[in-house]
Amino acid sequence: MWWLTAPLRTAVVPAQSGIIPRGTMVEVFEEIYLVFLVLGTLVGVVVIGYMCYLGYQYRDTGDGSDGGDGSGGDGKKIDRPTLGELPAGSGGGRKLFTSLALSAIIVISLIAWTYGTLLFVEGAPAEGQQDFEVSVTGYQFGWEFEYPNGHTVDTLRIPAGERIDITVTSRDVWHNFGIPAFKVKSDAIPGQQTDAWFIAEQPGTYQAVCYELCGAGHSAMNADVIVMEPEKFEQWYANTSGSNGSANASSGNATNATGSGANATAGNGTSGNGTGGNGTSGNGTVNALIADTASKLA
Template structure:
């Protein structure tokens, strides 16, 4: 079983273990009886079949015993269901919105995030819905699974007992990029959560978002802990022993150039004691993100990318749109601005349009109005955004510049 993070999850585990024990016991009993009867009533011992008279005691036993077992399973199931569904008074409510293929979390006060952040020991109520199809919110460490349904609000709650980062998955097949619908539950101390909610920890949270976006936290810890790769915090000025491609050892001082090489050419210098398993991020990280990540690793400080990038991440845009020219489930943001698009309007007519600011705004607010030829109209409308937020997204898309041929052959949208 996975780590148990939620006290009410003990009820779920107890129900599961009881049913498992009964299933294993029934399997063993049936197998033993089958083997015994095969031996006992073999034709060499019983050449002629005989009628076995009924037994009131046995009939009562096999009626009462299964009834008791089934009622016991019902009781364990009911107590676990009740524990998971009874939301404590005063729980902080977080709105969860699922869409193909990302999660968005909205906190009291309006703060939005692409990851679910919660305080240790705090009751959190999740009010969940979907913008498109049925998804299923699943956190193994919480034993929590609840469908999100368009036009319907479903609820769940949890109280995380320990800090850490835990997987959030979609457990309902929801389309082409279902496997990409993954995010994180980040449980932090209460004071750190208050700072995050108030927006006063922009440095730390922004760094985590960038390193999570590019998959760095799967191998590297951001707070000095052990992992498959070295920790990434406060590296500026440190001395590292590295192995060069020719087998020689060298001692280097960690500076900005070294960290850029570590991201773009990780096999050029392997930190001693670690396996050469890191992939290259050459042409995969926009320069602005690369600079912000390097600066944070050096000093723990970064100004972060423009607000439009944060908004795009919080709204789940990065699940379908890349920033490096590659095609995921929608066009890359890089090279999109001012490119020519072949689109069909509501009447089905095909025409060429330029992706100017007006087109980009319309594509965000009403993506079904002009559908790019060859694309499936799966993108939901972001009518919950105000004009300033839409302008931030448009400015961010425009800031990524031309595509330079990357992603050639991918469909346009």
């Protein structure tokens, strides 16, 4: 059904022909929207036009010329509809059944075409299609993006023209990760992972937002999505390899070492005090017994 939308797409977005590339999720939803828009408009025009025609054809002229004799203002016999009966003239119920058949054909065709088109959204990457994986974690109130090399940031950088596979989850409450410009959304649920994909064709800066009301800061839960030329992205990605992972590991080890030292110090201090206390208490008891024995002997 692409031929129905080609002229309209050219008229609506003449300067953005490259922004809706064929084979991306953006094009899928644009195609579905425009097909339904065109067919809905055509059907609406036909139905409303026919209703206006019938209203004019069976109008009451007000001159009494149609006073129950079944004739119109021009004296011609009019086949007026009767409640509960199929029209007897003009082919009987052929118009009715023809309209029902056309409606059924249009609706069934739309359902079948839409279902087949949406399979593209859920489908696996095409053979030979290069893809890039990013893990997305939502929290109140921001997003965290982790790359395959362990690099973690709050700004998503991706290469243009490549399929991006995202795995989405949450560390606190329900969120919904979405990038409006690329027509992609996926639930972020604590303890679960959901998957989605998209292709960004045009380099630039876009916005990722949260579509699930998640608290007082929901409206500000945004993140920048920077689409880069593939060469520039490769350079940036190579410079970030393992940087965050090493820093986090060092920070964690230092914290653990400090914690262990503090615990050891606290433990020794407590043990020392306890021992000292017990020792003092024990010596006092012995001295009292010696003094008591000496007094009895005297």
